[in-house]
Amino acid sequence: MKDPYPTTEDSGTVRLRLDLAYDGTDFHGWARQKPADGAEIRTVQASIEDALSKVLRHPVRLTVAGRTDAGVHATGQVAHVDVPRASLTTRSIDDDPSNLVRRLARLLPEDVRIHRCSFAPDGFDARFSALRRHYAYRVTTHPRGALPTRARDTAHWSKPVDFAVMRESAEILTGLNDFAAFCRAKEGATTVRDLQAFTWHDISTPAEPQLYLAEVTADAFCWSMVRSLVGACLAVGEGRRPAGFTAGLLDERKRSQLVPVAPANGLTLVGVDYPDDAELAERAEQTRGVRVLEGEEHRARGKGCPERNPYFEAAPGATDEGGARPASAPGGAG
Structure with missing residues (x-):
């Protein structure tokens, strides 16, 4: 199956992978949404898309691995976004999308942070490629x-x-x-x-x-x-x-x-x-x-x-029924 969002030079579009974290307390969940009166509701997706669009001077749309509900947090969320390759060049991102991490840190609210930004490999879809x-x-x-x-x-x-x-x-x-x-x-x-x-x-x-x-x-x-x-x-x-x-x-x-x-x-x-x-x-x-x-x-x-x-x-202090923390998580029936 051909990837509907190619990342080749010829397409003029490149797919970026974003690894991110957020405190979901003050967000109405991940997904961008608008109520009947048209006022913007504070969501994680909207916060990141608005900041990224401002940096790249191009509207963007994120696809995420897990659409978390209101109040739910993330330390290991993954998303992808397709952007014009030219926007990376004109905004001095060029071939190093990690430069976006620093720029986004200045625009994002304190309860959202991008850990890492990288070029996604061919065929990558943050949602559907996940195991x-x-x-x-x-x-x-x-x-x-x-x-x-x-x-x-x-x-x-x-x-x-x-x-x-x-x-x-x-x-x-x-x-x-x-x-x-x-x-x-x-x-x-x-x-x-x-x-x-x-x-x-x-x-x-x-x-x-x-x-x-x-x-x-x-x-x-x-x-x-x-x-x-x-x-x-x-x-x-x-x-x-x-x-x-x-x-x-x-x-x-x-x-x-x-x-x-x-x-x-x-x-x-x-x-x-x-x-x-x-x-x-x-x-x-x-x-x-x-x-x-x-x-x-x-x-x-x-x-x-x-x-x-x-x-x-990596979870601090986790123990197994009061004993030592197990070295591995048990595998479930697959």
């Missing part, structure tokens, strides 16, 4: 709530939880399943996903007791899926839902009203994986295919989660 997305969810059940210095990225769950039960409730969900019970309905969209890892860690410290971290990896996620997965486990952990509740939800084929959606502020997109450059276009074509369940199987499977997961290994 998997990695999310982390940070939550405390301590009565006082999160520390003031972590309140923006740590959710508060008002009831204490049984950690072992919560962890079991998560592990049973891994694999290729229909997660309709955990997803908000979207017409024409599939809810079949390959949940490659879903693990809870007790990361409590004397300063932050009753603190837990969920690490969630899948080939893709549907709307509100991660927060619903987390919310279901927390509900079982506090005893509001019975043991086996999450396993039973896999038999549902529509959104379950029994599944609570965990608060947005605890969720962070920490990384996105891509295949080798030679496989980018093939992966994008495969991902565009609509998934259809035939019994318990599916024709479009994601590649399994890697044994070692650098996105989660």
Whole structure:
């Protein structure tokens, strides 16, 4: 399949890859949007597009790996943008797009930062070429709530939880399943996903007791899926839902009203994986295919989660049920 956004000299267009981070607290999500009165709503996409358009003096449109909801953060988000090659030359970017990092830093608000800007390899699509997305969810059940210095990225769950039960409730969900019970309905969209890892860690410290971290990896996620997965486990952990509740939800084929959606502020997109450059276009074509369940199987499977997961290994203080931090994230059934 030919890449619809070529990056050749002849086309006059070049594709850039942006690696970025943001504090989602004060944004209405990733996607650019306008209300009925025409006033601009503050979104991550709009902030970056406006700054980039100003630098290049050319309107741009970003495509992102994961369209995060309002209040959700990112430390490892990936996007691409197609720009006229001439605009890079006239704006003294030339063959070094990393120069954009410094220029954008002067224009972007403090809660958005571009880590890296580079030429994208042929066939790269930030959304469709991705193999998997990695999310982390940070939550405390301590009565006082999160520390003031972590309140923006740590959710508060008002009831204490049984950690072992919560962890079991998560592990049973891994694999290729229909997660309709955990997803908000979207017409024409599939809810079949390959949940490659879903693990809870007790990361409590004397300063932050009753603190837990969920690490969630899948080939893709549907709307509100991660927060619903987390919310279901927390509900079982506090005893509001019975043991086996999450396993039973896999038999549902529509959104379950029994599944609570965990608060947005605890969720962070920490990384996105891509295949080798030679496989980018093939992966994008495969991902565009609509998934259809035939019994318990599916024709479009994601590649399994890697044994070692650098996105989660860097998480400070994460422990395995109070013990040493595991060297690798467990791989889910693929």
